[in-house]
Amino acid sequence: MTDFLNLILEPLQELFLRFKAFLPNLLAMLVIVIAGILLARLLRAIFVRFLKAINFDSWSDRMGMTTLLRKGDLWAKPALALGAIVFWALVIVVLMTGLSALKISAIDQLVAQFFMYLPRVFSAVLILIVGYVLAGFISRAMLIAAVNSGFHYAKLLAEAIRLLLTVLILAMVLEQLQVAPGIVLAAFSIIFGGIVAALAISFGVGGIDAAKRMIERETVEKRKEEVKDDIEHI
Amino acid sequence: MKTVTFRKEVQEQLDLIKTADIVVGIPSFNNARTIGHVVRAVQAGLAKYFPDRKSVLVNSDGGSTDKTHDVVKETSIEDYASILLHHRVEPLFKIATPYSGLPGKGSAFRTIFEVAEALDAKACVVVDSDLRSITPEWIELLVKPVLEDGFDYVAPLYHRHKYDGTITNSIVYPLTRALYGKRVRQPIGGDFGFSGTLAKFYLTKDVWQTDVARFGIDIWMTTTAIANQFRVTQSFLGAKIHDAKDPSADLSAMLYQVVGATFELMETYADVWKPIRGSEPVTAFGFEYTVGLEQVNVNTGRMLNLFREGLKNLQEIWTDVLGLGDFREVERIGLLGAKEFRFPLGLWTRVIYDYAIAFHEKKLPAEHLIKSLTPLYLGKTASFVLEVEQMGQQEAEAEIEKLCLEFEKNKEYLVTSWK
Numbered sequence: 001m002t003d004f005l006n007l008i009l010e011p012l013q014e015l016f017l018r019f020k021a022f023l024p025n026l027l028a029m030l031v032i033v034i035a036g037i038l039l040a041r042l043l044r045a046i047f048v049r050f051l052k053a054i055n056f057d058s059w060s061d062r063m064g065m066t067t068l069l070r071k072g073d074l075w076a077k078p079a080l081a082l083g084a085i086v087f088w089a090l091v092i093v094v095l096m097t098g099l100s101a102l103k104i105s106a107i108d109q110l111v112a113q114f115f116m117y118l119p120r121v122f123s124a125v126l127i128l129i130v131g132y133v134l135a136g137f138i139s140r141a142m143l144i145a146a147v148n149s150g151f152h153y154a155k156l157l158a159e160a161i162r163l164l165l166t167v168l169i170l171a172m173v174l175e176q177l178q179v180a181p182g183i184v185l186a187a188f189s190i191i192f193g194g195i196v197a198a199l200a201i202s203f204g205v206g207g208i209d210a211a212k213r214m215i216e217r218e219t220v221e222k223r224k225e226e227v228k229d230d231i232e233h234i
Numbered sequence: 235m236k237t238v239t240f241r242k243e244v245q246e247q248l249d250l251i252k253t254a255d256i257v258v259g260i261p262s263f264n265n266a267r268t269i270g271h272v273v274r275a276v277q278a279g280l281a282k283y284f285p286d287r288k289s290v291l292v293n294s295d296g297g298s299t300d301k302t303h304d305v306v307k308e309t310s311i312e313d314y315a316s317i318l319l320h321h322r323v324e325p326l327f328k329i330a331t332p333y334s335g336l337p338g339k340g341s342a343f344r345t346i347f348e349v350a351e352a353l354d355a356k357a358c359v360v361v362d363s364d365l366r367s368i369t370p371e372w373i374e375l376l377v378k379p380v381l382e383d384g385f386d387y388v389a390p391l392y393h394r395h396k397y398d399g400t401i402t403n404s405i406v407y408p409l410t411r412a413l414y415g416k417r418v419r420q421p422i423g424g425d426f427g428f429s430g431t432l433a434k435f436y437l438t439k440d441v442w443q444t445d446v447a448r449f450g451i452d453i454w455m456t457t458t459a460i461a462n463q464f465r466v467t468q469s470f471l472g473a474k475i476h477d478a479k480d481p482s483a484d485l486s487a488m489l490y491q492v493v494g495a496t497f498e499l500m501e502t503y504a505d506v507w508k509p510i511r512g513s514e515p516v517t518a519f520g521f522e523y524t525v526g527l528e529q530v531n532v533n534t535g536r537m538l539n540l541f542r543e544g545l546k547n548l549q550e551i552w553t554d555v556l557g558l559g560d561f562r563e564v565e566r567i568g569l570l571g572a573k574e575f576r577f578p579l580g581l582w583t584r585v586i587y588d589y590a591i592a593f594h595e596k597k598l599p600a601e602h603l604i605k606s607l608t609p610l611y612l613g614k615t616a617s618f619v620l621e622v623e624q625m626g627q628q629e630a631e632a633e634i635e636k637l638c639l640e641f642e643k644n645k646e647y648l649v650t651s652w653k
Binding site for chain 1: 397598
């Protein structure tokens with residue numbers, strides 16, 4: 001009977017001992033998570049206040065970031081949205097740190113992988129932000145230059161440039177994140193090449209008449225503009 | 235801010251000359267075709283009107299490859315008797331030197347200011363090197379108010395065709411006048427007289443690595459003189475005819491240069507212009523006479539096409555800068571036919587003020603912002619040309635006066651919106 005009881009109690013005892021040994025780790029995780037979340041909230045508040053102080057919202061309006069947020073159905077102010085992103089990024093880091101306190105080898109590996117992946121995420125985000133601003137800048141410069149030189153399809157040209165740049169940037173981001181790099185490279189080549197080929201075909205075959213009309217229109221306009229203009233603007 | 239180091243031979247010349255009463259500066263870049271005439275006119279002007287003044291002619295060159303330098307050195311008047319009442323007493327010194335710094339008219343002027351300072355000049359003149367209509371009298375008219383009447387800055391007054399100088403007439407003159415309260419009719423004329431004191435003052439300003447060094451020098455000189463309470467006057471020089479400009483020169487780049495410099499100065503002198511209301515006339519020297527002007531052809535159809543292209547494609551930028559109300563108004567005039575097309579004065583005034591505010595608030599990169607003004611400017615120019623087509627020179631000038639008064643009337647809007 002005693003043997004039988006021992007058979008039952010020993011595993012329970014073992015479980016209890018293991019739980020006893022594990023309990024400090026669990027408590028440590030809870031403390032890390034709770035303190036981390038509180039710290040993340042505090043950092044978010046400070047960060048949002050800093051963003052407001054440097055007029056991040058109006059900078060964001062100027063750079064077209066606000067429009068991008070609205071297009072994504074995000075109606076919060078840009079400073080608050082960025083604050084929320086920073087908060088959740090911190091929460092993820094806190095959770096990972098908390099989980100590593102449990103000292104479970106499987107989780108430890110996962111956490112290590114996560115932290116090794118972080119630099120890639122940061123550089124991808126950086127590429128995305130810089131790329132977005134740059135694409136907007138280049139396409140706007142192209143739009144204004146095309147309008148000022150009297151090109152009829154200025155907006156189309158500017159949008160096409162923005163699209164090509166966006167495709168390029170997204171490909172760079174995915175490549176940075178190592179998301180199926182082979183497929184990304186192939187998809188990028190297909191999309192980029194496809195756009196160029198589509199334009200060539202639409203002008204060369206499908207759009208002969210349209211292309212003819214566009215070129216004729218440009219030529220007629222140019223001929224009209226050939227009326228001498230001697231005005232000195234300065 | 236004295237950082238220009240003269241070449242050894244220039245320094246030797248300066249050491250030799252020691253001091254001068256008058257320094258005449260001619261900035262140049264590949265002007266071999268026209269600079270000879272300008273140098274002759276300057277020489278004759280100095281000999282005829284200032285024979286007893288020690289004068290120096292400075293050619294500040296941007297690295298010409300067409301022998302501009304040689305033309306300046308070799309040009310001289312052989313037969314003074316045909317133009318002079320008296321023979322020269324003081325010799326005329328010539329300094330021809332390439333300027334250093336950023337390439338542009340501003341850097342060329344800086345070298346001239348440095349020479350004026352080094353020689354402790356009493357009066358200075360700068361004239362463009364592509365002028366065809368310059369006469370010896372220009373030197374008298376630009377120097378005398380400084381030497382004999384104690385003025386610090388002499389702006390030019392020209393007779394120009396009613397269609398010419400539209401950036402000046404529709405933006406720079408009305409805006410400068412409304413801002414600083416002085417009716418300087420040609421604030422970016424290009425040919426100016428100024429005192430040695432003002433030349434030294436210009437050199438104290440640290441602007442030589444900015445756009446002022448490139449192209450904004452004319453408006454910078456005028457505004458700096460007015461805003462810093464220097465005594466400003468004008469001289470009537472007659473017609474301004476210069477070498478034909480490159481027809482492919484980019485209008486939007488020109489607009490960016492001039493308007494950008496004007497807006498930049500609004501930032502610097504915000505405390506000066508904010509309290510000023512209305513404007514006062516600026517005295518003028520010289521005998522005003524009517525001159526025959528060459529016919530100017532204008533293609534208003536092309537201008538209106540570009541205006542409408544802007545309306546179609548730059549909607550987002552214009553709405554952001556002008557606000558929805560004024561954008562709707564611009565849209566409305568865009569629907570008018572070529573004959574009845576008119577750009578209301580009040581609307582144009584608000585357009586310029588809104589662009590100035592957008593520049594101040596950095597709504598867009600400066601170059602994008604100002605270049606997006608080009609189609610609006612062309613609409614305004616077409617409207618002006620259509621309006622004054624049947625008018626004489628004086629009536630056209632009266633239209634510009636109306637625009638100036640509108641700028642002055644609406645200044646409160648600018649001041650209250652400037653945060």
